[in-house]
Amino acid sequence: MxxxxxxxxxxxxxxxxxxxxxxxxxxxxxxxxxxxxxxxxxxxxxxxxxxxxxxxxxxxxxxxxxxxxxxxxxxxxxxxxxxxxxxxxxxxxxxxxxxxxxxxxxxxxxxxxxxxxxxxxxxxxxxxxxxxxxxxxxxxxxxxxxxxxxxxxxxxxGEDPGDITDEEFEQLLDALDDGKQAPEKSAAPADDKGAGGEDSKGGDDISDDEFEALLDQLHGQGRFSGEVASSEVPDPDGEDNTDSDDKPAEKSEQSGGGDSDLISDDEFEQLLDELHGKGKSPAETAKAGAAGETPQKPAEGKPEDKQPEPAPKKADQAAAPATEAGKGGGGKPSAPARENQPPVETSVRVDTKRLDDIMNMVGELVLVRNRLQRLGNESEDSEMHKAVSNLDVVTTDLQSAVMATRMQPIKKVFGRFPRVVRDLARNLKKEIGLVMHGEDTDLDKNLVEALADPLVHLVRNSVDHGIEGPDVREKAGKPRQGTVTLSAEQEGDHILLSIEDDGGGMDPEKLRQKAIDKGIYDQDAADRLTESECYNLIFAAGFSTKDQISDVSGRGVGMDVVKTKIGQLNGQIEVQSKLGKGTSIRIKVPLTLAIMPTLMIMLGNQSFALPLVNVVEIFHLDLSKKNVVDGRECIVVRDKVFPLFHIKRWLVPSDTGSAEPDNAHVVIVAMGTKQVGFVVDQLIGQEEVVIKPLGRALQGTPGMAGATITGDGRIALIIDVPSLLHHYG
Structure with missing residues (x-):
């Protein structure tokens, strides 16, 4: 339905x-x-x-x-x-x-x-x-x-209806009307006259004055109205008002001093509770009134809220509407207190699709800006340079402003983790506290949604694998309660996320042995793995350090999903651990996926864009100094060995048989903790590009993340470094 x-x-x-x-x-x-x-x-x-x-x-x-x-x-x-x-x-x-x-x-x-x-x-x-x-x-x-x-x-x-229906409201009015006419006939004519005239019984609607009278019947005159309280001050019979020492009367006297009919939030909550009672249905209130009970009955559970004496109040009731009418506030209670009202709401709700459309248009503007900058550099006209420079400033500011509208605090992701840690800790019989830092760090809304699942996997992994049981921690000289720390901070145009725990850490030797048992590496290859490479084994498909499968972990699926997802976001993930001290996992992702800073390169006559997040360093290399290890070309830079790949052979097949130059540019790129060298023909420079999806014929091309239009008007393909190496390397 x-x-x-x-x-x-x-x-x-x-x-x-x-x-x-x-x-x-x-x-x-x-x-x-x-x-x-x-x-x-x-x-x-x-x-x-x-x-x-x-x-x-x-x-x-x-x-x-x-x-x-x-x-x-x-x-x-x-x-x-x-x-x-x-x-x-x-x-x-x-x-x-x-x-x-x-x-x-x-x-x-x-x-x-x-x-x-x-x-x-x-x-x-x-x-x-x-x-x-x-x-x-x-x-x-x-x-x-x-x-x-x-x-x-x-x-x-019982079943609480929660809301009053039209029939119940009519029944409530009838019950109150009968209660007025029967025991209080002397006051009823004055009330009816002043509250709505001859149509008050026959019509379906009630006037503002009738509604005020209804509230007075329910709560006593002046309980929540500042006007009524103020009108009672000059009353010659005011000594009746001082006979009651209850707090609501004092409250109304104080609020009357501000010449305002507005009630506070606490008074409104109290009014709702007294109207319906705690869990009491409106229909019950109406039936109670029909049985001859006084309208003040719903408030019986609160002795401090007892109603004022009805006798002196009834005498003043007929005068109250007239007094309010004389002040011009009978039907418009909020008018005299306009200056005390809260500020007008300045936010507006916008469909996210509209924001995406605006972002796409700003992306096109960025491409035009890049094109004009390229033309301006080729021109010698000073006015042209000045105009292009101004356009660059305005476009950059507009781009930042539009990106800010798409930004959301990462707290939207972090907010779910206290519950995740709490439930998982109770399930595993562990004592774990969660500490969060940088919850107000902003990043693109698409990234907020995309990071939710990977972070859940990582936090669950820290709770299950990282933190030991209370008894084990106590024997190791640690506090019984473990701590998982989740933090976020902005670094340039990237966001750094870290998930740390003070648990038992990871044993590299145990990870090596697991890799051999799973058939991921043979004995010789596993022995050559560094500690950092051993830690990264947890991201291998089907790899798990748990011997038994549970409903929490053990299948070796979660961390593989994490690595894949972070790679799709053009991010990097790094693991650091110390046995007996704990583990730290750091994730680096761009602020936004819409506009990407890149390094433009040339392979033959074709332009390509390398995401700047993957670029570590660039240097010129004498290719005669390269080495060959296990049949693979390598270079040694500052005593570190990097595999060397001629990506031109992969991406520009027509140049496969051409003679290789003696010198070339090498770009060191990183994927997580791995770093390799790409040999390129020419370096163009850094440029912000707008990612455009590949056409239907090119979708799924290995190593390609999308396409863009460069500053000189040419089309350049954006390289997906992890996918490129996975497919070709």
């Missing part, structure tokens, strides 16, 4: 609730580390309450029901009636999983599914004060038929 809701309202809900749910995942894990943090408890309570309110407006009953039960738990926790325990957090985190699943269903325009009743019952038990017996007799879903409804937890165990 498709979800039937107003699209604009639904979009607002999805944006707001999505941000709240992301924060809740991080806040809940943080709460387990700081269970006595009152601000954190209140923030989580407000999060569930806000999601419940938005879901109730859209009549998403399963979401309302689930959030309401979680909200009750945190209401109990923040009132210090129960302590945070791992078992309670397990139930709440499971609830958040169901809420996220429902949210995804709503995002897909599907009706959300109800959470298991057993989970709701568990939450209702945790919502009771510590040591209180669960109210099981009230479990059936007919909580609305109980007129007393004094037990909040009993109602919460």
């Amino acid at each position: 498709a979800l039937d809701a107003d699209e604009e309202i639904l979009q607002d809900f999805l944006v707001e609730a999505g941000e709240i749910l992301e924060q809740l995942s991080e806040q809940l894990v943080d709460l387990e580390q700081h269970p006595d943090d009152g601000d954190l408890l209140n923030a989580i309570f407000r999060g569930f309450h806000t999601v419940k309110g938005g879901a109730g407006f859209l009549q998403l009953e399963p979401l309302v029901n689930c959030c309401h039960s979680a909200e009750n738990v945190f209401d109990t926790l923040r009132n210090h009636k129960r302590a945070v325990t791992p078992e309670l957090m397990d139930a709440v985190l499971e609830t958040l999983d169901h809420v996220n699943a429902m949210f995804d269903q709503v995002r897909s325009r599907e009706e959300p599914q109800f959470a298991p009743q057993s989970l709701i019952n568990t939450l209702d038990e945790y919502a009771l004060p510590e040591g209180a017996a669960p109210a099981k007799p009230a479990a059936p879903g007919n909580a609305g038929q109980a007129d007393s409804a004094a037990d909040t937890s009993a109602v919460a165990a």
Whole structure:
């Protein structure tokens, strides 16, 4: 069944609730580390309450029901009636999983599914004060038929409709109207006259004055209105107002001094709770009113919020609308406090496709800029040089501004890891803390999405393989709790990500033996591997240091996926480890994938672009000084040996038989920890290029990442270094 809701309202809900749910995942894990943090408890309570309110407006009953039960738990926790325990957090985190699943269903325009009743019952038990017996007799879903409804937890165990329907609202109005006319006939005519005239009973709509009168009936006059409080100050019968010592009356007197009808967030929360009760349905309130109960009944659970004495208030009630009308504020409560309103929202929601289109246009502008720069350099006209220079500055600023609109903080990726580490640590019976740095580092939104899966693999790998058990750590003289550190920082036009742990580290000898057992290397080749090369064996397909396969690891798939994904992002990955001390994995990826800085080279008459992220150094080489090792050409630079590849033989086949020059340029490129030398004919220089996908006929060409248009108007192919070496080398 498709979800039937107003699209604009639904979009607002999805944006707001999505941000709240992301924060809740991080806040809940943080709460387990700081269970006595009152601000954190209140923030989580407000999060569930806000999601419940938005879901109730859209009549998403399963979401309302689930959030309401979680909200009750945190209401109990923040009132210090129960302590945070791992078992309670397990139930709440499971609830958040169901809420996220429902949210995804709503995002897909599907009706959300109800959470298991057993989970709701568990939450209702945790919502009771510590040591209180669960109210099981009230479990059936007919909580609305109980007129007393004094037990909040009993109602919460039933089905909570969460939102008031039109019929229930009409029923509530009728019940209040009957209650007015029967016991308070003397005050009713004045109220009816001043509140809407003769049509107040017959029409379907009520006026603003009638709604004000309805609120006064529910809460007493002046509970949340600054105007009413101020109008009572010059009242000659003001001595009646001083008889009540309750806090809401004092609050209204203070708020009246600001000449504003606005209420604070806390007052609005209190108003909602008193209207419906905690878990109490609106229909129940209406039926209670029809049975002759006073409208103040829903607030009985809060002794500090008892209503003021009704007798003196009724006398003032008829005068209140007139007083407000005289001030011009009866129907427009926000008008006098306009200067105190929050600033107007300055952000706007834009479709990501539109941002991509703008980025593509800026890319085309960059190509035109490069072309004009090339022409300007060939011209001797000073005015031409000045105009091209100005265009270069403006284009660069525009490019930076548009790229900034596509940037997102990497916190969107980091935010999921506290929950991942927490759940995995409990599953593996380990004690692990997660430390995060640089969460506000920005990078392209496409990279944020692409990095999510590789980072999850790496963090899970650190928790499972890296950190030892508490007893093992204690015997080794380490703290029982291990630490996983996740950090991000910007370095030039690249982002550096690191995942570090203080676990047992990796043993190079064990990795060598595993490589031999798996058939990846023979004994001689494995013995020649350096420690760094041994560490990189973890990225080989099917390679795993675990002897037994579990639901967490052991299949040798995750790290292979990580290396492939980072390579697709034109990134590099490096592993450092020390036995008994821990392991560090560093990832370097470009800030954006849309515009790439490259080194332009020539192979024969054809232009090629090497991603600058792969380029380590460039030097001129006398090819007569090269060496041959195991049938492969090599060069020695500063006592380091680099394999040498003539990529012209791979990419320009027509020149295969041509004579090789005695001298050539060599570009040292890096892929992770490996470095090789590419022999090229000519170096053109550094140039920013816009990556264009290859046509259908060239898609899948080994070693090619795409194409671009150079500053001289020619087409250049962009080299994919890992793919090129994998296929040819």
